[in-house]
Amino acid sequence: MNLHGIHLEGLRKRYGEGDTAVDALKGVDMEVSPGEVVGLIGPSGSGKSTLLKCLGAVIEPTGGRMRLGSEIIYDDRWHIRDLRALRRDQIGFVFQAPYLIPFLNVIDNVALLPMLAGRKNTAARDRAMELLEALDVAHRANAWPSQLSGGEQQRVAIARALVSHPPVILADEPTAPLDSERAMGVIRILNQMAEQYETAVIVVTHDEKIIPTFKRIYHIRDGRTHEEQGEGRLIA
Amino acid sequence: MISLAGRDIQHSWGKFVFTGIGLGLLIGVTLSMAGIYRGMVDDAKALLDNSGADMWVVQQSTLGPYAEPSSLKDDLYRSILTVPGVERAANVTYLTMQVRHGDRDVRAMVAGIVPDGIGSPGWPMTLIAGRQITRSHYEAVADAASGFKIGDQIKIRRNRYTVVGLTRRMVSSNGDPMIFIPLKDAQEAQFLKDNDEIIRQRQRTASNPALNPPGMPAVLQAVIDSQSTSPYVNAVLVRIKPGSRPDEIADTIRRWRRLQVYTRPQMEGILVGKLIATSARQIAMFLVILAVVSAAIVAFIIYTLTLGKIREIAVLKLIGTRNRTIAGMILQQAIGLGLIGFAVGRIAAGFWAPVFPKYVLLIPGDSVRGFFAVVIICSLASILAIRAALKVDPAEAIGG
Ligand SMILES: Nc1ncnc2c1ncn2[C@@H]1O[C@H](COP(=O)(O)OP(=O)(O)OP(=O)(O)O)[C@@H](O)[C@H]1O
Ligand SMILES: [Mg+2]
Numbered sequence: 001m002n003l004h005g006i007h008l009e010g011l012r013k014r015y016g017e018g019d020t021a022v023d024a025l026k027g028v029d030m031e032v033s034p035g036e037v038v039g040l041i042g043p044s045g046s047g048k049s050t051l052l053k054c055l056g057a058v059i060e061p062t063g064g065r066m067r068l069g070s071e072i073i074y075d076d077r078w079h080i081r082d083l084r085a086l087r088r089d090q091i092g093f094v095f096q097a098p099y100l101i102p103f104l105n106v107i108d109n110v111a112l113l114p115m116l117a118g119r120k121n122t123a124a125r126d127r128a129m130e131l132l133e134a135l136d137v138a139h140r141a142n143a144w145p146s147q148l149s150g151g152e153q154q155r156v157a158i159a160r161a162l163v164s165h166p167p168v169i170l171a172d173e174p175t176a177p178l179d180s181e182r183a184m185g186v187i188r189i190l191n192q193m194a195e196q197y198e199t200a201v202i203v204v205t206h207d208e209k210i211i212p213t214f215k216r217i218y219h220i221r222d223g224r225t226h227e228e229q230g231e232g233r234l235i236a
Numbered sequence: 237m238i239s240l241a242g243r244d245i246q247h248s249w250g251k252f253v254f255t256g257i258g259l260g261l262l263i264g265v266t267l268s269m270a271g272i273y274r275g276m277v278d279d280a281k282a283l284l285d286n287s288g289a290d291m292w293v294v295q296q297s298t299l300g301p302y303a304e305p306s307s308l309k310d311d312l313y314r315s316i317l318t319v320p321g322v323e324r325a326a327n328v329t330y331l332t333m334q335v336r337h338g339d340r341d342v343r344a345m346v347a348g349i350v351p352d353g354i355g356s357p358g359w360p361m362t363l364i365a366g367r368q369i370t371r372s373h374y375e376a377v378a379d380a381a382s383g384f385k386i387g388d389q390i391k392i393r394r395n396r397y398t399v400v401g402l403t404r405r406m407v408s409s410n411g412d413p414m415i416f417i418p419l420k421d422a423q424e425a426q427f428l429k430d431n432d433e434i435i436r437q438r439q440r441t442a443s444n445p446a447l448n449p450p451g452m453p454a455v456l457q458a459v460i461d462s463q464s465t466s467p468y469v470n471a472v473l474v475r476i477k478p479g480s481r482p483d484e485i486a487d488t489i490r491r492w493r494r495l496q497v498y499t500r501p502q503m504e505g506i507l508v509g510k511l512i513a514t515s516a517r518q519i520a521m522f523l524v525i526l527a528v529v530s531a532a533i534v535a536f537i538i539y540t541l542t543l544g545k546i547r548e549i550a551v552l553k554l555i556g557t558r559n560r561t562i563a564g565m566i567l568q569q570a571i572g573l574g575l576i577g578f579a580v581g582r583i584a585a586g587f588w589a590p591v592f593p594k595y596v597l598l599i600p601g602d603s604v605r606g607f608f609a610v611v612i613i614c615s616l617a618s619i620l621a622i623r624a625a626l627k628v629d630p631a632e633a634i635g636g
Pocket of ligand 1: 023
């Protein structure tokens with residue numbers, strides 16, 4: 001199963017029922033190609049996190065269609081039995097906080113998923129090391145997460161998201177805790193990784209500094225998306 | 237494969253070892269409780285082994301001589317000796333009492349033995365110092381646990397005895413050290429009346445015309461003599477000839493002499509099944525309570541540790557970790573904690589067992605059972621934490 005690109009059509013999500021029901025998503029259309037990094041911006045409460053949770057298969061949408069490549073994931077109901085395996089194999093998550101496992105060193109934090117999936121520890125660590133090198137934190141491979149700077153932790157978290165070559169990466173405010181230089185570094189890495197591994201990346205952000213880096217931006221307002229051209233300016 | 241539990245324990249080593257030690261002391265107490273019970277059983281068996289008897293003859297319908305009072309005429313042993321298959325038969329008395337050692341009291345079981353030769357039933361088998369009793373009065377062999385040394389004076393009732401020999405692990409089923417004295421002295425200590433009572437008895441006898449017929453003073457003297465000796469013992473210890481059948485001999489004595497006879501297995505049944513049964517239930521109660529307390533502690537600690545990791549658990553679930561893996565992590569941590577506790581507990585129990593006043597016998601079987609109990613209790617105790625972890629919504633990792 002090789003899934004490529006994200007395709008959403010009329011995706012809806014309603015929280016609760018009756019008078020208290022909230023229509024967080026009222027029909028979201030979205031296309032992200034492999035190798036592309038798109039921005040998802042919108043005011044608070046506009047449904048950004050809700051959209052990421054639907055895409056990440058941790059909450060169930062109320063209606064609409066969701067495809068990864070040619071594979072239908074959701075069409076008014078889940079079309080995939082094992083959502084956990086979908087998350088593990090197809091989706092990488094990057095959060096606002098890195099949420100590394102405090103009792104594993106850096107390299108094992110990155111290699112954790114393949115190791116749990118039964119891959120040989122050495123093979124998993126080789127792959128992790130490769131990513132850490134690409135992300136320029138290889139020298140901290142044996143440190144504890146608590147010994148890293150915020151930017152280093154975030155890069156380790158990105159390495160963890162990339163470790164099983166997921167075709168999709170969902171990043172929720174990945175640069176919020178970082179200064180502008182580090183934030184740019186993270187965005188540059190996401191672009192680089194997207195290109196190198198043919199990954200479709202969605203970055204939710206409020207961060208004014210990084211908005212100009214996207215070639216395409218989805219504005220979400222009142223539960224609906226509006227596509228817009230971005231500046232696509234990646235300052236080296 | 238990677239062991240999340242193992243890595244977590246390695247990382248917060250101090251926390252685990254600390255709680256493990258606390259838990260371990262509790263487990264140590266639990267193992268010691270079991271050891272106290274085993275010690276009681278072993279003391280009972282040692283008492284029977286050391287008596288050198290194959291069979292105990294006691295008063296009709298009593299559980300004597302250790303569990304109930306029993307008294308027999310002290311000439312009975314002669315007729316028992318005539319029963320086919322009986323090799324030796326010896327009188328014995330047992331009396332648990334306070335004996336004086338200098339200016340303090342020692343609780344001891346005083347055994348009266350027939351001073352007619354080494355190896356007769358009832359005699360202490362091996363001495364760790366000194367010699368056996370050779371005179372028929374005022375010598376004693378004491379168990380080392382009583383605190384007596386060779387040459388010490390023991391005061392029992394009105395008489396003083398010199399300690400001439402010491403034994404080891406000769407204790408009553410209560411764990412009181414034994415003191416062996418000659419039978420005649422022991423009979424006196426147990427059955428003899430004090431002087432005032434003797435005088436009163438003489439007066440009663442003298443005023444009874446049937447016992448003091450006028451003009452026949454010899455009759456009164458004979459009656460008084462017969463009253464003041466103590467021709468009673470508590471039991472007759474019987475050793476049978478090699479190759480003979482204890483049950484048959486016991487049957488014969490029971491039928492011919494109308495006496496109660498216990499064989500070795502029956503006696504063991506009385507001591508273990510009846511005499512220490514209440515203590516055993518008491519200990520069993522303690523074991524149950526300690527098990528519950530240990531389980532509560534493990535459950536509490538593992539639950540707290542898990543709540544401290546709830547965010548990481550949400551992340552693990554979000555990125556696709558199996559529930560089984562997460563449950564396994566928590567279960568292994570609980571068991572890991574139990575294993576640390578067990579090791580500490582076993583060492584602690586071995587360390588403090590010799591300090592206990594009564595014999596504490598730590599047998600490997602109990603350690604093995606304790607080990608499995610710890611593993612099972614820790615597994616059960618982790619259920620609460622596992623449930624909390626499995627309820628975590630992976631969406632929480634993404635946040636608002
Ligand atoms: N579990 C929930 N139950 C009910 N309503 C919810 C729930 N989660 C979100 N909502 C509502 O759905 C709407 C969209 O919320 P969402 O978290 O997606 O916003 P957001 O764009 O991520 O906002 P922010 O930028 O503040 O993080 C909001 O009105 C919110 O109150
Ligand atoms: Mg949000």
